[in-house]
Amino acid sequence: MDTVEISTPVKIKHLGFSEYEPVWRAMQEFTDSRDKDTTDEIWTVEHPPVFTQGQAGKAEHILAAGDIPVIQVDRGGQVTYHGPGQIVIYPLIDLKRHKMGIKALVHGIEEAIIQTLSQYDVYAQRRENAPGVYVEGKKVASLGLRVRKGCTFHGLAFNIRMDLEPFSRINPCGFLGLEVVQLSEFVHNVDFLQVQNELVDNLCNILKFKKQ
Numbered sequence: 112m113d114t115v116e117i118s119t120p121v122k123i124k125h126l127g128f129s130e131y132e133p134v135w136r137a138m139q140e141f142t143d144s145r146d147k148d149t150t151d152e153i154w155t156v157e158h159p160p161v162f163t164q165g166q167a168g169k170a171e172h173i174l175a176a177g178d179i180p181v182i183q184v185d186r187g188g189q190v191t192y193h194g195p196g197q198i199v200i201y202p203l204i205d206l207k208r209h210k211m212g213i214k215a216l217v218h219g220i221e222e223a224i225i226q227t228l229s230q231y232d233v234y235a236q237r238r239e240n241a242p243g244v245y246v247e248g249k250k251v252a253s254l255g256l257r258v259r260k261g262c263t264f265h266g267l268a269f270n271i272r273m274d275l276e277p278f279s280r281i282n283p284c285g286f287l288g289l290e291v292v293q294l295s296e297f298v299h300n301v302d303f304l305q306v307q308n309e310l311v312d313n314l315c316n317i318l319k320f321k322k323q
Contacts, residue, residue, distance in 0.1 A: 122153070129158065154266075162179055162190055171282075194277060217256065243284065
């Protein structure tokens with residue numbers, strides 16, 4: 112007899128081009144107000160230029176912010192950059208209900224990005240003790256999560272077609288001299304929304320979510 116895989120329902124919300132702080136506050140509010148019956152959500156968004164500094168972030172990793180605002184936030188990790196042309200995805204997931212640990216979630220997110228890149232014949236890897244996804248040793252996607260009441264918020268940032276100059280103003284994710292890269296360097300005429308949808312699909316498949 113075939114076994115039937117149980118999929119957890121999830122709502123996909125596309126927030127479009129939105130300022131960072133209101134979205135962050137909305138994630139906090141959603142997480143604080145949810146209960147055991149609240150359906151998990153995955154938010155997609157594109158942010159205007161902003162540096163975000165994790166809870167344990169060290170000031171020396173911000174070299175020269177210039178005209179780009181720096182926001183101290185409640186996720187793990189060090190400083191990173193968000194800007195136009197970067198896919199940002201926030202998985203708001205009840206880990207307890209999903210019977211998943213944070214390491215498994217991080218691995219699943221990385222695998223979804225790796226699979227998405229492979230659809231464009233781009234070979235990517237993860238690194239031990241350095242969450243994120245790398246192509247030829249350069250970082251193409253970063254991760255930073257927070258768990259509260261057994262539920263996650265914050266998420267991933269995947270470079271698609273953007274101005275990478277602001278990354279030179281920081282030590283990305285706290286690594287001195289870490290180079291960054293983006294999908295458009297390997298794929299001509301990359302379609303931002305297509306990649307976003309493919310990434311969401313891969314994420315749902317790996318995490319066994321059923322889109323509502």
